[in-house]
Amino acid sequence: MSLSDAKLRAILGKPYQGKPELSDRDGLGVRITPQGTITWQWRFRWQGKPCRLSVGRYPDLKVAEARQLIPEIRNVLSNGTDPRLYWKHRTTQEGMPTLKDICEAFLELRAPGLKPGTVAIYRSAFNAYLFNAFPGKPVERITMSEWIDFFDSIAKTSRVTAGAMLKHVKAICNWAIRRQMISNLDVLQLRVSDVGSPSKVGDRVLTFPECHKILAELDKSRATTTVINSIKACLYSGARISELLKSKRADFDLESMVWTVPAQNSKTNLPVRRPITEDLLAILQQQWSLYQSEWSFPAPNEHRKPLGVASVNKLVREIRARMDIPHWRLHDFRRTLSTRLSEVGVLPHVTEKMLGHVLGGVMAVYNKHDWLDEQRTAYDRWTLLLTPAC
Known part of the structure; x- marks a missing residue:
């Protein structure tokens, strides 16, 4: 009653x-x-x-x-x-969430739906800049001037980082508002241009002589074979380094000679299919003969785990310091493959598939073809271009 x-x-x-x-x-x-x-x-x-x-x-x-x-x-x-958490925040100022509180709640509740790499990026940013910002102060009590001072302090070192932190703050605050953990905040009115700069879009395209020099430096390197091979495979395939490091033997079908990147390892959350070229096959066979592991590029001292990107970046820095060419990074390999193959007549939809991109417009909805034969022909052309003239 x-x-x-x-x-x-x-x-x-x-x-x-x-x-x-x-x-x-x-x-x-x-x-x-x-x-x-x-x-x-x-x-x-x-x-x-x-x-x-x-x-x-x-x-x-x-x-x-x-x-x-x-x-x-x-x-x-x-x-x-x-x-219970919501009511505590609603009824007492002491219980109102701090910036650290909503960051931790975001990682706890949102992380299961995100890729591990994305979670790692968030966690790294939160640890470096957000967890210790405005200690003990409810996020709804942070004034606009305090937010601006916070981002200005980061911008003194890097305007790009300041802009990136604003994007993170706006993302987690909007999430917390939708979850009714907090009310609207002044910081959401800020734009990246108000406190920093957007990240720069890369434009470095390597020449073939530069690619030849990189391969030569890798051959001279005394680094661990799996680290060297991962960089070579990145150049030969145009794949993202994360796709290679997370690849397993089972992803490579040697009968059809097709490498399938599972959706969970793809940036687009869709499977990516590429032909297995002779150069990539040679690298894989060497890896599989050297390391008894399910991973194609296992960590040197722990074969049950994949190689970490930090080891790859360390070798890139070492060989880059020995070379007399302009600054380059692994991601430039992808731009180089797309640009140089376009220059010799390979059609854009083929290079987009080689890079693992989703085609735009109506094609993305209705056309699920991977153009494997065309990719294979383009990779053969790429291999020839990467081979130094005798």
């Missing part, structure tokens, strides 16, 4: 020997002590377990007022937020 103010007034502040809990509706009810103290509570299930949330006392909160709270709290639950 639903509760009424008249019924609760008759109980309030008097010795009480009835049921300790009385139900109203929609999970709302009251808990009554033997002394007649009445507390509103809402019953719900969180992660499969029965829970209850105290939302106030009677008569501070009348029956109609208590009922009006339930849709708000139920909506929070349906959005995947623990109502």
